[in-house]
Amino acid sequence: MTAGRYALHLDFEACKACGYCLLVCPRKVYAPGTAFNKRGFRPFRVTAAEACIGCLRCFHVCPDFCLEVAMAGEGTNP
Amino acid sequence: MDRLAKRYLRSRKIPGTTCSGCGLGQVHKKVLLAIEQLGLGTKDIVWGTGIGCAGRQIFNTWKGDNFAGTHGRVYALATGLRLALPEERKIILTAGDGDAFGIGLLHLLHCARRNLDVTVVVADNFGCQSTGGQYGCTTPRGYVTDSSPYGVREPGWLENGLDILDMLRDAGATFLARHSSFEGQSAVDSCAQAIRHKGFSLVHFIYPCVTHFGAVSLQSGDKARIFRWFEGLFRPEAGNSGDPRFRSGVYHDAGSSRPEFASSLKEWTRTVRREAAGRD
Numbered sequence: 022m023t024a025g026r027y028a029l030h031l032d033f034e035a036c037k038a039c040g041y042c043l044l045v046c047p048r049k050v051y052a053p054g055t056a057f058n059k060r061g062f063r064p065f066r067v068t069a070a071e072a073c074i075g076c077l078r079c080f081h082v083c084p085d086f087c088l089e090v091a092m093a094g095e096g097t098n099p
Numbered sequence: 100m101d102r103l104a105k106r107y108l109r110s111r112k113i114p115g116t117t118c119s120g121c122g123l124g125q126v127h128k129k130v131l132l133a134i135e136q137l138g139l140g141t142k143d144i145v146w147g148t149g150i151g152c153a154g155r156q157i158f159n160t161w162k163g164d165n166f167a168g169t170h171g172r173v174y175a176l177a178t179g180l181r182l183a184l185p186e187e188r189k190i191i192l193t194a195g196d197g198d199a200f201g202i203g204l205l206h207l208l209h210c211a212r213r214n215l216d217v218t219v220v221v222a223d224n225f226g227c228q229s230t231g232g233q234y235g236c237t238t239p240r241g242y243v244t245d246s247s248p249y250g251v252r253e254p255g256w257l258e259n260g261l262d263i264l265d266m267l268r269d270a271g272a273t274f275l276a277r278h279s280s281f282e283g284q285s286a287v288d289s290c291a292q293a294i295r296h297k298g299f300s301l302v303h304f305i306y307p308c309v310t311h312f313g314a315v316s317l318q319s320g321d322k323a324r325i326f327r328w329f330e331g332l333f334r335p336e337a338g339n340s341g342d343p344r345f346r347s348g349v350y351h352d353a354g355s356s357r358p359e360f361a362s363s364l365k366e367w368t369r370t371v372r373r374e375a376a377g378r379d
């Protein structure tokens with residue numbers, strides 16, 4: 022999802038809904054989800070991408086390789 | 100999948116089978132970020148795994164050459180590989196606390212003694228979690244586990260003035276670091292230093308097992324609470340005063356002060372051959 026300087030991508034099928042991304046994010050960019058994925062988890066959602074400051078805290082704590090934080094439009098990483 | 104998984108891991112293994120909230124993937128990611136930071140590709144590294152949760156979840160995820168060692172013996176296998184492979188090929192071994200500091204400790208110490216050029220990443224979840232949550236040699240004293248219903252009574256490797264990293268340093272390890280799996284770039288930097296290091300390097304990561312240690316020892320299914328407890332281990336002022344406390348970062352860096360085993364053995368072999376040829 023792109024709405025500011027950073028593009029955030031959360032892989033719906035890979036997320037295990039641990040919630041660490043929301044826990045560490047200083048801008049509350051994430052929110053718990055309601056829909057189930059194929060593995061039976063309810064993946065978190067990116068709900069405030071425009072507030073992201075690119076600190077990468079969420080990226081470092083996501084244990085399941087399902088989050089990506091990139092510079093909007095460039096595809097490079099902060 | 101993120102870019103790291105796409106570039107370095109086998110897609111059929113991702114997402115892996117770790118429990119939701121397990122910190123093992125955080126450790127795995129730090130190592131991959133270090134590899135990316137160093138500009139290394141899948142052909143540059145041979146990856147070995149131990150057993151237990153750390154072994155089972157990371158085994159065969161690496162797209163390049165990889166192998167699984169028998170319990171605690173991955174260090175011995177890597178010694179042979181180190182002698183056979185070109186020096187520029189890196190060897191990374193990921194293992195758990197039981198594998199590295201329990202059953203495999205002697206093999207690990209001999210690797211350190213020889214200053215073998217490998218990088219060992221120990222993913223420590225404070226016990227034997229893949230077998231149901233029994234206590235191990237790093238479980239903090241007093242905590243209830245599946246095999247210590249009244250709390251762990253025996254001293255571990257990480258308390259009362261003992262630190263397993265001191266033992267490894269005394270055995271000859273030339274690079275040692277310690278981090279929590281929740282850390283960011285500082286942990287990546289230590290992994291990168293360890294991989295670049297020519298000699299025996301080890302990074303000790305402490306990570307949460309939410310399913311056993313979290314649920315039974317911390318008596319919580321709340322991942323936020325578990326997260327804070329683990330973070331507190333790295334803050335001297337935090338938490339229960341009986342819990343161990345750690346300093347994160349590089350623990351010991353002896354640079355190139357000791358010869359590396361494989362390269363010095365190869366050099367010695369060349370010398371012997373030259374002398375033998377001279378006698379003919």
Ligand code: SF4
Pocket residue numbers: 029045046047048049050072073074075076077078079080090
């Ligand atoms: S990069 Fe930082 S601000 Fe942006 S979503 Fe992640 S944790 Fe939140």
Ligand code: SF4
Pocket residue numbers: 031035036037038039040041042043064065082083084085087088
């Ligand atoms: S940290 Fe990763 S796995 Fe956990 S909820 Fe967030 S996106 Fe999902």
Ligand code: SF4
Pocket residue numbers: 116117118120121122123152224228229307308309310311312
């Ligand atoms: S049992 Fe514990 S260490 Fe093993 S995958 Fe589950 S949370 Fe991780």
